[in-house]
Amino acid sequence: xxxxxxxxxxxxxxxxxxxxxxxxxxxxxxxxxxxxxxxxxxxxxxxxxxxxxxxxxxxxxxxxxxxxxxxxxxxxxxxxxxxxxxxxxxxxxxxxxxxxxxxxxxxxxxxxxxxxxxxxxxxxxxxxxxxxxxxxxxxxxxxxxxxxxxxxxxxxxxxxxxxxxxxxxxxxxxxxxxxxxxxxxxxxxxxxxxxxxxxxxxxxxxxxxxxxxxxxxxxxxxxxxxxxxxxxxxxxxxxxxxxxxxxxxxxxxxxxxxxxxxxxxxxxxxxxxxxxxxxxxxxxxxxxxxxxxxxxxxxxxxxxxxxxxxxxxxxxxxxxxxxxxxxxxxxxxxxxxxxxxxxxxxxxxxxxxxxxxxxxxxxxxxxxxxxxxxxxxxxxxxxxxxxxxxxxxxxxxxxxxxxxxxxxxxxxxxxxxxxxxxxxxxxxxxxxxxxxxxxxxxxxxxxxxxxxxxxxxxxxxxxxxxxxxxxxxxxxxxxxxxx
Amino acid sequence: xxxxxxxxxxxxxxxxxxxxxxxxxxxxxxxxxxxxxxxxxxxxxxxxxxxxxxxxxxxxxxxxxxxxxxxxxxxxxxxxxxxxxxxxxxxxxxxxxxxxxxxxxxxxxxxxxxxxxxxxxxxxxxxxxxxxxxxxxxxxxxxxxxxxxxxxxxxxxxxxxxxxxxxxxxxxxxxxxxxxxxxxxxxxxxxxxxxxxxxxxxxxxxxxxxxxxxxxxxxxxxxxxxxxxxxxxxxxxxxxxxxxxxxxxxxxxxxxxxxxxxxxxxxxxxxxxxxxxxxxxxxxxxxxxxxxxxxxxxxxxxxxxxxxxxxxxxxxxxxxxxxxxxxxxxxxxxxxxxxxxxxxxxxxxxxxxxxxxxxxxxxxxxxxxxxxxxxxxxxxxxxxxxxxxxxxxxxxxxxxxxxxxxxxxxxxxxxxxxxxxxxxxxxxxxxxxxxxxxxxxxxxxxxxxxxxxxxxx
Numbered sequence: 029x030x031x032x033x034x035x036x037x038x039x040x041x042x043x044x045x046x047x048x049x050x051x052x053x054x055x056x057x058x059x060x061x062x063x064x065x066x067x068x069x070x071x072x073x074x075x076x077x078x079x080x081x082x083x084x085x086x087x088x089x090x091x092x093x094x095x096x097x098x099x100x101x102x103x104x105x106x107x108x109x110x111x112x113x114x115x116x117x118x119x120x121x122x123x124x125x126x127x128x129x130x131x132x133x134x135x136x137x138x139x140x141x142x143x144x145x146x147x148x149x150x151x152x153x154x155x156x157x158x159x160x161x162x163x164x165x166x167x168x169x170x171x172x173x174x175x176x177x178x179x180x181x182x183x184x185x186x187x188x189x190x191x192x193x194x195x196x197x198x199x200x201x202x203x204x205x206x207x208x209x210x211x212x213x214x215x216x217x218x219x220x221x222x223x224x225x226x227x228x229x230x231x232x233x234x235x236x237x238x239x240x241x242x243x244x245x246x247x248x249x250x251x252x253x254x255x256x257x258x259x260x261x262x263x264x265x266x267x268x269x270x271x272x273x274x275x276x277x278x279x280x281x282x283x284x285x286x287x288x289x290x291x292x293x294x295x296x297x298x299x300x301x302x303x304x305x306x307x308x309x310x311x312x313x314x315x316x317x318x319x320x321x322x323x324x325x326x327x328x329x330x331x332x333x334x335x336x337x338x339x340x341x342x343x344x345x346x347x348x349x350x351x352x353x354x355x356x357x358x359x360x361x362x363x364x365x366x367x368x369x370x371x372x373x374x375x376x377x378x379x380x381x382x383x384x385x386x387x388x389x390x391x392x393x394x395x396x397x398x399x400x401x402x403x404x405x406x407x408x409x410x411x412x413x414x415x416x417x418x419x420x421x422x423x424x425x426x427x428x429x430x431x432x433x434x435x436x437x438x439x440x441x442x443x444x445x446x447x448x449x450x451x452x453x454x455x456x457x458x459x460x461x462x463x464x465x466x467x468x469x470x471x472x473x474x475x476x477x478x479x480x481x482x483x484x485x486x487x488x489x490x491x492x493x494x495x496x497x498x499x500x501x502x503x504x505x506x507x508x509x510x511x
Numbered sequence: 512x513x514x515x516x517x518x519x520x521x522x523x524x525x526x527x528x529x530x531x532x533x534x535x536x537x538x539x540x541x542x543x544x545x546x547x548x549x550x551x552x553x554x555x556x557x558x559x560x561x562x563x564x565x566x567x568x569x570x571x572x573x574x575x576x577x578x579x580x581x582x583x584x585x586x587x588x589x590x591x592x593x594x595x596x597x598x599x600x601x602x603x604x605x606x607x608x609x610x611x612x613x614x615x616x617x618x619x620x621x622x623x624x625x626x627x628x629x630x631x632x633x634x635x636x637x638x639x640x641x642x643x644x645x646x647x648x649x650x651x652x653x654x655x656x657x658x659x660x661x662x663x664x665x666x667x668x669x670x671x672x673x674x675x676x677x678x679x680x681x682x683x684x685x686x687x688x689x690x691x692x693x694x695x696x697x698x699x700x701x702x703x704x705x706x707x708x709x710x711x712x713x714x715x716x717x718x719x720x721x722x723x724x725x726x727x728x729x730x731x732x733x734x735x736x737x738x739x740x741x742x743x744x745x746x747x748x749x750x751x752x753x754x755x756x757x758x759x760x761x762x763x764x765x766x767x768x769x770x771x772x773x774x775x776x777x778x779x780x781x782x783x784x785x786x787x788x789x790x791x792x793x794x795x796x797x798x799x800x801x802x803x804x805x806x807x808x809x810x811x812x813x814x815x816x817x818x819x820x821x822x823x824x825x826x827x828x829x830x831x832x833x834x835x836x837x838x839x840x841x842x843x844x845x846x847x848x849x850x851x852x853x854x855x856x857x858x859x860x861x862x863x864x865x866x867x868x869x870x871x872x873x874x875x876x877x878x879x880x881x882x883x884x885x886x887x888x889x890x891x892x893x894x895x896x897x898x899x900x901x902x903x904x905x906x907x908x909x910x911x912x913x914x915x916x917x918x919x920x921x922x923x924x925x926x927x928x929x930x931x932x933x934x935x936x937x938x939x940x941x942x943x944x945x946x947x948x949x950x951x952x953x954x955x956x957x958x959x960x961x962x963x964x965x966x967x968x
Contacts, residue, residue: 094552186551186552186555201551201557203536203557204513204536204537204538204555204556204557204573205536205555205556206555207555
């Protein structure tokens with residue numbers, strides 16, 4: 029393993045990362061906020077730390093191998109979460125313990141949106157901005173950003189890219205060169221964010237709120253600058269804008285890329301995953317709306333419609349914005365929504381969960397087994413976009429599925445052991461592993477009241493979910509470290 | 512530059528490897544998906560699986576925006592059809608096709624915009640054959656490369672202990688040979704490049720690259736190593752495409768023996784070759800070699816498709832007394848293993864071929880590119896255009912040109928004259944400039960030198 033090269037890259041990335049504190053520093057200085065000192069200290073620490081890390085090995089330039097990619101991605105996410113939590117920890121307001129700051133930072137970077145902070149409306153603007161910015165950077169993936177803007181990664185970029193991008197088929201590049209692919213993804217990401225911010229602004233948000241919320245909408249994060257989340261604005265227009273952009277951000281970005289390059293929408297309509305994604309969300313939204321109406325939770329159909337639609341899309345794409353206390357909704361609705369978050373966004377989007385394409389493959393595999401019982405001699409292949417999928421992909425999906433469920437079970441048992449009740453433990457693990465955010469029971473509004481052990485376990489769950497489990501788990505196998 | 516390569520064979524892969532490191536967008540098309548996946552892991556390229564001549568496959572490979580199509584699949588016909596389709600559908604500017612069959616090469620009129628639109632034909636077998644032929648003509652050379660239509664040659668020689676120039680400064684060369692114009696372009700000592708200056712001292716075992724007119728090559732070579740006797744007897748192992756072509760081109764001037772294992776092929780060889788002796792048997796058969804006087808053979812060339820067999824039979828021939836052995840080796844790592852220790856000259860077909868492709872990739876008016884030392888170094892013949900105000904080279908003496916590190920201007924060809932470059936030589940418009948780069952990372956800077964400023968147009 030090329031530890032010197034790894035160290036060099038991490039040092040560089042740290043120095044680059046320190047720059048993202050500058051907007052908050054300026055904001056704190058401009059608004060004379062008490063957080064200025066915290067941000068300055070954090071900035072200097074990260075910059076100097078990265079520099080000291082980089083300095084002794086600045087000339088190490090070996091090509092990265094597959095294993096190095098895993099180490100860089102995982103260690104960078106961990107290091108980044110730690111240094112990302114510094115301003116939150118140092119800042120006098122909110123007064124967070126290190127555990128809480130780490131949890132909040134992890135939740136931001138993995139675009140989960142679970143928060144331990146209450147009283148958001150009274151917090152300094154710089155801290156609020158910082159949380160949103162972290163979430164935005166984590167959405168497309170900071171390594172993908174690094175591949176796009178830093179020329180140093182070269183061929184090794186593919187290893188990193190693959191370790192960070194979600195979805196079962198990671199080899200599809202949009203352009204011949206990885207750097208251009210990463211750039212294209214970020215352009216789309218940035219473009220969507222700008223349009224979203226403009227839409228929010230026109231719909232009546234303040235500029236600060238509009239930009240902040242566009243960050244967490246397109247990143248499918250779910251952080252808000254208000255305790256009541258999107259519900260604070262109490263405006264169906266804003267909710268519908270959020271719905272549209274959450275839907276867009278949950279679509280595979282390569283579809284956006286193709287549509288943008290060919291200037292046509294045909295790509296979307298022909299894509300199996302996109303169709304499944306829209307179908308699933310529409311059905312769930314319809315069920316939610318009807319059930320809300322008939323159970324008389326909302327008395328008029330219009331209210332039921334916009335709350336139901338918003339909540340179905342927000343949870344289904346794993347964003348986690350709320351307009352109403354969905355966890356108090358009657359009957360099976362909260363659990364239905366939580367289950368839908370397991371499906372999550374599309375591969376190659378900013379959404380979490382297991383990804384639509386994987387569920388689609390597993391479902392088609394199930395259908396294939398049924399057909400085989402009916403026609404024992406039939407040759408049946410699982411097809412996506414009218415193309416047969418190699419069995420290797422289906423196998424990988426099954427492996428993923430098994431480990432996802434396995435990790436879920438173990439973490440839920442650990443949470444139960446720390447004394448959480450069943451509903452809370454179940455929903456907290458689901459919400460964190462799927463990068464959703466708000467859960468049920470004790471963790472419906474926020475995560476501040478659960479114990480520290482649970483917070484560490486949930487932080488792990490968030491990282492597992494964001495890096496799609498294998499990238500992280502592979503580091504824990506002895507075979508990986510054997511030379 | 513956007514380049515689509517059809518066929519992930521030896522040539523396709525080495526082109527991809529060479530070009531992907533150089534800021535080109537490469538897309539590779541092949542039918543073998545496992546191979547493609549492996550390639551994508553190793554190099555920063557895009558891959559498309561499918562049959563290379565199908566329009567749909569070409570479309571998904573992005574031929575639409577491609578600047579160059581390199582068709583190097585196994586099949587001549589697929590290569591031609593692919594070029595035709597790329598031209599008809601997308602008007603791809605540069606289309607290069609590999610055609611193995613000699614028959615196609617005999618009729619250049621079938622390639623053109625009205626017939627089969629292939630801009631450049633390459634035939635690796637022909638290139639390799641010519642390459643070996645030149646090596647046999649210049650005994651003692653490791654590599655012989657031509658510039659300016661053969662008016663000047665670049666020769667690599669391993670300096671031997673006890674030869675006149677070893678232990679002396681380069682500037683002595685001129686005193687040793689007053690009438691001979693030559694210039695040392697680069698020296699490689701234990702794999703590291705040394706920029707040659709007047710006071711550079713040549714050590715034994717240095718690999719020296721020098722430029723000179725063909726008639727002076729022998730004189731210069733003799734300064735660096737005891738001159739080998741001219742070659743008379745050549746033995747070729749393997750009667751495949753290259754072996755056959757080589758035997759054919761050599762049989763007029765040399766005594767050629769060619770060994771082929773396959774009876775049918777051997778028979779075919781004997782029917783088409785006039786003077787060469789065709790032997791049916793195994794090139795690694797000691798008895799056969801002894802019987803055919805291997806100890807009196809001047810050059811033994813192992814040219815079968817099996818590189819391991821080539822290495823082993825060459826080693827055997829060397830031990831049995833062949834004066835010089837050459838072996839066809841595809842894998843770059845093998846070349847390093849055996850060259851100079853066990854085998855005198857390792858011939859790498861890809862490296863010979865890639866130069867002719869690089870000529871078309873380089874920006875600026877580049878006539879010839881030779882890829883050297885596994886692609887790390889390059890020798891380029893470029894034409895200087897423009898005048899003093901638009902060009903960075905024209906009207907300037909070599910001293911005044913800001914050359915990137917590791918680059919030397921070795922010679923100029925002005926009309927029919929070959930001018931060996933000195934520090935005060937002034938470059939004129941339309942001169943062919945021959946440069947040597949020891950580090951390909953600076954290729955961009957060299958390209959910039961020869962691009963004419965906008966005011967020229």
